[in-house]
Amino acid sequence: MSIVLIAAAFYLLAGWLVVRRLLAVGGARAGFWLLTALSAVALHALTHVLAWRQEGGLDLHFFAALSLVGLGMSALTTLYAAGGRLGALGVVVYPIAAASLLAYGFADSRVARELDWRLELHAWLALLAYATLAIAALLAIMLWLQERALRRHQFRGWTRVLPPLTELETLLFRSIGVGFVLLSATLLTGVLFVHDFFAQRLMHKSVLSALSWLVFGALLLGRWRYGWRGTRAVRWTLTAMALLVLAFFGSKFVLELLLGRA
Structure with a gap:
């Protein structure tokens, strides 16, 4: 659960840093917020990997699937931002990823399957x-x-x-x-x-x-x-x-x- 909270915090921090850059209010350099976003993505992925190992199968329940889609969106957003000027996507995507991860982390219903x-x-x-x-x-x-x-x-x-x-x-x-x-x-x-x-x-x-x-x-x-x-x-x-x-x-x-x- 601590990994979930840390990853969500990194997502929200990355989104906040993007907002500061957009508003030009002493925002951090691009490398810093990209590193923050990459850390969030890595911890998000680690959360699912550890869960799959613990549960012995792939969990694709509603909240798990929602979290995985959020992970994919945040990874793509970070990739786009690293190659151009689309960091603005992070203002929306990173909070969505954080919310989906928290929902998955606190959800009681998990269904792991050997597929x-x-x-x-x-x-x-x-x-x-x-x-x-x-x-x-x-x-x-x-x-x-x-x-x-x-x-x-x-x-x-x-x-x-x-x-x-x-x-x-x-x-x-x-x-x-x-x-x-x-x-x-x-x-x-x-x-x-x-x-x-x-x-x-x-x-x-x-x-x-x-x-x-x-x-x-x-x-x-x-x-x-x-x-x-x-x-x-x-x-x-x-x-x-x-x-x-x-x-x-x-x-x-x-x-x-x-x-x-x-």
Whole structure:
């Protein structure tokens, strides 16, 4: 539990340091807050590794899955920030990661399972896809806010620290492209390796995931064929992500927390 609290504290510290840099209030140098974020990510990962070793299997219960997605988002955010000017993502992502980790650390219900390697592959692909596409959704929101600020000539401090619109838009579609490939692999391995993939309990999850895949695919096709961008890209991205959240966490919330089924 101490590791969980320390990791959460590092996340919150990293987020606070990012805010100070954005506001230019004597913020620490980039190397310091990146080191803080990396420490949080490493401790977050260590928490799950120790739990898996102690419980003898992979825990993918609601709070565990939420924490792992938060871990993936924070790792991607730190990677993006190290290579450019997207540290602003940390203002949102690091508190989310801290909250998800604390929820996992204090959750009473944990279900560890010995999974076949094929099911583990399916699970890891799903978690990576959700984390990557969640980052894409945040990038879409940042793109929308920046476009609105430019239209209204409201050049506040946070808009100045963001990359140019074209660079932000390029990163958005790269993230969607990677996430789409991961989501495609998730659906494919689900069909091949999960025997009850289309069972009654998983039907709504399968349908919503497939709809999200179709929306993301249509967006990428529209970008390639018609040059879709701006507000249209934002709407399609957020719609697809909403379907994906309902498919995964919505179904897990209902089945595991409301109905009490593992």
